[in-house]
Amino acid sequence: MNTTSASIRLDAVSKSYDGRVMAVDDVTLDIQPGEFFSLLGPSGCGKTTTLRMIAGFESVDRGRVVVGGTDITDVPVHKRDMGMVFQSYALFPHRTVAENVAFGLRMRALPKAEITERVKAALALVELTGYEDRRPGQLSGGQQQRVALARATVIRPPVLLCDEPLGALDRKLRQQMQFELKQLQKQLGVTLVFVTHDQEEALAMSDRIAVMNAGRIEQIGTPAEIYERPKTRFVADFIGEINLFDGVGSSASAIRPEKVVIGAPGNGGLPGRIETANFLGGHTLYRVTADDGRQILVKETNIGDRPTRAIGEPVALSWDPADMVQLEG
Amino acid sequence: MASTADTAPLLAALPAPPRARVSPVAWLVGPALLLFVVFFVLPFGAMALLSFLSGNPASNPNVYFTTRHYERLVGDSLYVEALVATLRIGFVTTIVSLLVGYPLAHWMARMHSRLGHAALLMAVIAPMLTGIVVRTFAWMTLLQDRGVINTTLMAWGWTDQPVKLMYNEFGTIVALVHIYVPFMVLTLTGVIGRIDERLEQAARSLGAGRLRAFYEVTLPLSLPGIMAGSLLVFALSISAYVTPFLMGGTDVLTLPMLIYQQVSSSFNLGFAGALGVVLLAVSLIVVIAYNHVLGRFAGAEKMA
Numbered sequence: 288m289n290t291t292s293a294s295i296r297l298d299a300v301s302k303s304y305d306g307r308v309m310a311v312d313d314v315t316l317d318i319q320p321g322e323f324f325s326l327l328g329p330s331g332c333g334k335t336t337t338l339r340m341i342a343g344f345e346s347v348d349r350g351r352v353v354v355g356g357t358d359i360t361d362v363p364v365h366k367r368d369m370g371m372v373f374q375s376y377a378l379f380p381h382r383t384v385a386e387n388v389a390f391g392l393r394m395r396a397l398p399k400a401e402i403t404e405r406v407k408a409a410l411a412l413v414e415l416t417g418y419e420d421r422r423p424g425q426l427s428g429g430q431q432q433r434v435a436l437a438r439a440t441v442i443r444p445p446v447l448l449c450d451e452p453l454g455a456l457d458r459k460l461r462q463q464m465q466f467e468l469k470q471l472q473k474q475l476g477v478t479l480v481f482v483t484h485d486q487e488e489a490l491a492m493s494d495r496i497a498v499m500n501a502g503r504i505e506q507i508g509t510p511a512e513i514y515e516r517p518k519t520r521f522v523a524d525f526i527g528e529i530n531l532f533d534g535v536g537s538s539a540s541a542i543r544p545e546k547v548v549i550g551a552p553g554n555g556g557l558p559g560r561i562e563t564a565n566f567l568g569g570h571t572l573y574r575v576t577a578d579d580g581r582q583i584l585v586k587e588t589n590i591g592d593r594p595t596r597a598i599g600e601p602v603a604l605s606w607d608p609a610d611m612v613q614l615e616g
Numbered sequence: 617m618a619s620t621a622d623t624a625p626l627l628a629a630l631p632a633p634p635r636a637r638v639s640p641v642a643w644l645v646g647p648a649l650l651l652f653v654v655f656f657v658l659p660f661g662a663m664a665l666l667s668f669l670s671g672n673p674a675s676n677p678n679v680y681f682t683t684r685h686y687e688r689l690v691g692d693s694l695y696v697e698a699l700v701a702t703l704r705i706g707f708v709t710t711i712v713s714l715l716v717g718y719p720l721a722h723w724m725a726r727m728h729s730r731l732g733h734a735a736l737l738m739a740v741i742a743p744m745l746t747g748i749v750v751r752t753f754a755w756m757t758l759l760q761d762r763g764v765i766n767t768t769l770m771a772w773g774w775t776d777q778p779v780k781l782m783y784n785e786f787g788t789i790v791a792l793v794h795i796y797v798p799f800m801v802l803t804l805t806g807v808i809g810r811i812d813e814r815l816e817q818a819a820r821s822l823g824a825g826r827l828r829a830f831y832e833v834t835l836p837l838s839l840p841g842i843m844a845g846s847l848l849v850f851a852l853s854i855s856a857y858v859t860p861f862l863m864g865g866t867d868v869l870t871l872p873m874l875i876y877q878q879v880s881s882s883f884n885l886g887f888a889g890a891l892g893v894v895l896l897a898v899s900l901i902v903v904i905a906y907n908h909v910l911g912r913f914a915g916a917e918k919m920a
Contacts, residue, residue, distance in 0.1 A: 342821060343821075344817055344820075344821075363825070364817075364820040364821055365820045365821070365822075365823050365824055365825050365826075365828075365829075366823075367821075368823070369821060370821070371817075371818065371821040373814050373817075373818060375812065375814060377812060377814040377815050377817065377818040378818075379815060379818075379819075379832075379833060380815075380837070381836050381837055390819065390822050390824075390832075391822035391823050394819075394822055394823035394824050394828070395823055438818075438822070439821075439822075442822065442823070448821075
């Protein structure tokens with residue numbers, strides 16, 4: 288399948304539902320054609336509203352939405368030609384799997400033979416051949432998810448929008464679907480905007496991530512940039528575990544637990560004692576209380592048969608100053 | 617048998633075996649069943665029986681079985697026309713209630729503001745808090761020859777003669793729709809409210825305009841509500857007595873009015889029974905046919 292993917296540009300877009308609280312506040316985004324772009328943030332941060340404005344379900348109070356170089360701010364939903372996957376899949380319960388997938392093609396008044404062929408190909412792509420005549424209610428969550436994907440992609444949209452599409456799946460299935468979705472996106476070459484509150488999911492799948500908070504974008508960057516070089520306190524705190532050290536005024540510095548090295552006391556470094564030890568399989572997470580009272584998380588990879596350190600054991604903590612990130616706000 | 621005699625004393629020594637146990641389900645179903653029998657089966661049975669008797673067996677011991685009440689009904693065009701009028705009023709009332717009620721129900725079901733929803737719900741239910749007679753009289757003050765509408769029209773010089781708005785089927789149907797549309801709205805609101813809004817959004821994102829998305833998704837999914845609401849309104853309007861009586865004047869004659877006449881002035885319980893049985897039978901046939909047609913439509917839409 289060949290899809291011509293499109294760029295998406297949000298130009299200072301704002302939206303308020305009640306005229307007082309800004310659901311989306313002055314958001315500017317440049318999404319490249321064929322990019323896997325995630326909007327990440329806690330619930331109520333405006334990520335879903337942003338996605339729904341791209342889809343056209345929400346009107347834009349201020350700003351422009353430009354897709355593939357065309358201003359579509361005032362274009363109604365059904366003329367935007369975008370695929371959308373909903374959190375609850377939103378499959379039509381009164382139609383079969385094949386009819387669900389064929390819906391968008393039928394709306395485009397394509398010839399019957401072409402519809403049949405494309406539905407078949409789309410179902411084959413998500414490995415659901417043979418399920419044509421089932422109803423959504425007869426499918427498992429993962430299968431419904433795939434039908435939703437097939438239905439959204441069979442129209443060969445230049446843009447695919449996904450609103451927490453894996454949220455309802457259990458952990459194992461979610462990981463599998465993450466791989467499949469990523470693979471499908473690369474295969475189709477489609478521009479994908481992915482809304483999630485799950486930072487691991489965003490880190491694992493995205494080309495770039497925009498972290499949102501209270502209607503604003505806190506930081507945009509690759510997963511590595513977002514993780515290694517968070518710019519704000521919010522991003523540092525929201526993504527993974529981190530040790531925050533307050534600085535002067537509103538500034539702060541932070542370091543990831545895995546960058547901290549535990550050494551024997553007396554050789555320099557920050558002295559302290561092991562407070563708690565959580566054995567997590569691949570690594571152990573220690574909470575160390577430094578002698579100056581600060582609590583510091585340290586992640587130590589379990590290599591060889593290194594024994595878990597005893598609680599109360601005196602240690603000295605050290606790190607590479609280059610790993611310490613300076614935060615603003 | 618010898619063995620029986622041998623075991624008899626042994627059995628006698630045991631505590632008396634419990635008698636056939638009544639299933640606990642029977643205790644639950646019992647009251648409902650009793651209610652059903654007392655308030656539905658018995659009266660209907662009595663009515664059906666009377667319709668085949670020559671007289672009232674309570675006062676006349678020499679009654680015999682006869683079909684003369686039915687022969688009279690079929691033989692006289694007055695009664696057949698009354699039956700047709702009853703069904704016609706029922707149909708039109710149902711269709712108009714559906715056309716008025718569906719948009720209202722859709723609006724209510726999709727309203728996000730709780731206050732707005734409550735206000736609309738009150739507006740829909742409020743008429744039901746006043747009696748049918750009161751509501752019918754309200755319509756009479758509006759639709760009479762010298763009612764609000766006609767005096768206004770004549771004062772503006774739009775018409776010289778009053779427009780005939782009541783004492784006919786039109787007035788009857790207007791009042792019936794007003795009285796029974798809440799049943800349609802409440803039934804439909806429940807069903808439409810349970811349809812996920814995102815289904816329609818999904819249809820729109822796939823290229824269907826608002827109307828097309830409604831027709832493809834919401835309408836077929838709300839068929840059960842349309843079916844239930846229509847049956848309710850149809851059943852209520854073909855059995856209505858007060859409203860056709862007050863609004864229809866001498867122009868409108870429905871079966872319930874005929875039945876009332878037979879019971880109260882002609883004291884012909886047998887013929888009243890026959891009218892009742894026919895009304896029930898015909899409306900059952902109509903209901904089954906309606907179910908069938910909607911079912912076929914739903915089948916064409918591949919509804920589960």
